[in-house]
Amino acid sequence: MICQECHERPATFHFTKVVNGEKAEVHICEHCAKENSNMMVFGSDGGFSINSLLSGLLNFETKLGKSDASSMYRAEEVRQCPRCKMTFREFGKAGRFGCPDCYRTFKSEITPILRKVHSGNTAHGGKIPKRIGGSIHLQKKMEELKKQMQHHISQEEFEKAAELRDEIKAIVREMNADRGEEA
């Protein structure tokens, strides 16, 4: 495939640009990619990095002026990670977060970005660390049981709801016991 810009060198960078829901394929060579820094954002060393691309994506978003983009813009003015003091604007520049808490602080802003970067996925589907895994599994089970209990209550199936309530209580006891052991 030949570069769209210079029509000479083979294209070595391939992107799909989505603007207002319309997809456009971009194929350019390294040389033109560097020249065209307004089209794609490159690192200060001239080399391509995913962080700079990501920060380009964020800046691009804020320029769009769409409703969700403008609310993101307002949110970034005020919101700051309580732990590391990074603002969303700073994240936009660096393309990297400052601390683990940033993921919680900027949850609403980061979710659409994760969706774009990870083919629509926003929830982890992989390994869970062994040490903290136990309580997470219990927590997940409890949330599921609570949902089922609400369903039974809405259907006025109170006996079934009561059974689930007892199960939930047992899990809470188990979780408390685990915490006691750790302390």
Place this chain on the structure above:
Amino acid sequence: MSLQDFMNNAMSAWMSQEGPDSDIVLSSRVRLARNIEQFRFPTLASEEEFQNILTLFEEQFSNQTFPDIGSFVLLKMSELEPVQKRVLVEKHLISPSLAEDSAFSGCLLSVNEEVSIMVNEEDHIRIQCLFPGLQVKEALEVAGRLDDWIEKEVDYAFDENRGYLTSCPTNVGTGMRASVMMHLPALALTKQMNRIVPAINQLGLVVRGIYGEGSEALGNLFQISNQITLGKSEEDIAEDLLSVVQQLIAQERSAREAVLQASKIQLEDRIYRSYGILSNSRIIESKETARCLSDVRLGIDLGLIQNVSKNILNELMILTQPGFLQQYSGTGLTPDERDIRRAALIRERLKMEIDGG
């Protein structure tokens, strides 16, 4: 120091082993990105935080032995000479950025060099396993065990919904990047890569040529890796990558067969010309080296060249990089001097092969 001695020091143990499908797949790598909950990410971490992390690795993991891997040593970047760091980069044991920001960074390296754990890179911890041939699952298995080993001593930054929290959101979730380095000369020769690359991109995988100064893939080497880290399990990511790589292997093999049938004499001519350049030139640039090595390796794989071992491509790709050439010469070299040294090293290496065989 003789070339043989130098090579013994320069080559990682894994490079001289032959892995599965090694006629096409040079190496498989799995990297896991991890961070420690109590510290800020490297973007904002203080000197004290960096130092604490490095000290933790020095005290808990340095000089430890791990089952099936052996012992580990911690290399502090601040204590290495620039050329030593460059050599580590050229062996793919550390990233260029770890070598650049070296005040508090380090690398926990296994003695056989199959495993390197980068400390204070873009993330606090990057576990990397590099295996010869197509061994993605094997690399993942080892990376997973090392992950458990480290997790015993540190609290990872982990979120139930987002998974392992990484400095860059492109790595969040599994924090896993699996990649396979492939030699695809016949697909490149028959201009099929241009058709294949977009198709692979659509499957959530990325193809990168190993680019030189120009724009063609250097030495017909292509790296295929996963782009998505969120939403899929580590095993599924590895499985998806493997299925694409296996298809590429099959396509490359049939393309080799087709080229051999359609134009054997032209192919032989090209391969032997490249062999001639490598064994006779007095000045050679890295780009030409990569092109000729690719041809010679294809010649070996097709049985056209029989007195040269297959590892020569892997070896010479590594040995003829600027850092290694300078280390071998024991002195700094200008680019022109490097081209002369490179030609001499390749001639010497090929002669060794013939004398030995």
